[in-house]
Amino acid sequence: MFRLAFLIYAMAGTTLAGIMIIVALVTGYDTAKYVIAAAAIGGAIGIPVAYLVSRAIQTNN
Numbered sequence: 001m002f003r004l005a006f007l008i009y010a011m012a013g014t015t016l017a018g019i020m021i022i023v024a025l026v027t028g029y030d031t032a033k034y035v036i037a038a039a040a041i042g043g044a045i046g047i048p049v050a051y052l053v054s055r056a057i058q059t060n061n
Contacts, residue, residue, distance in 0.1 A: 001054055001055070001058055004054040004057065004058070005050045005051050005053075005054040006050075008049075008050040008053050008054050009046055009047060009049075009050035012046045012049045012050050012053065013042070013043045013046030013047070013050065014043075014046075015046075016042040016043070016045050016046045016049065017038075017039045017040075017042030017043045017046070018042070019042060020038040020039060020041055020042035020045075021035055021038050021039055021042070023038065024037075024038035
C-alpha cells in the first residue's frame with residue numbers, strides 16, 4: 001500500500017500545492033513567503049488524501 005500511496009501523493013500533492021498557490025495569488029498574497037507557505041500547506045494536505053485514496057483502492061480489490 002505504501003507504493004500506491006506514494007504514487008498517488010506524487011499526483012495529489014502537486015495538484016493540491018498548485019491549487020493552493022493559485023488561491024494565494026488570486027487573493028493577493030503574492031510575496032514569496034505566502035506562495036511557499038501555500039505550496040507547503042498543499043503538499044501537507046496531499047499526504048492524508050493519498051493515504052485515504054490508496055486505502056479506498058485497496059479495499060475495493
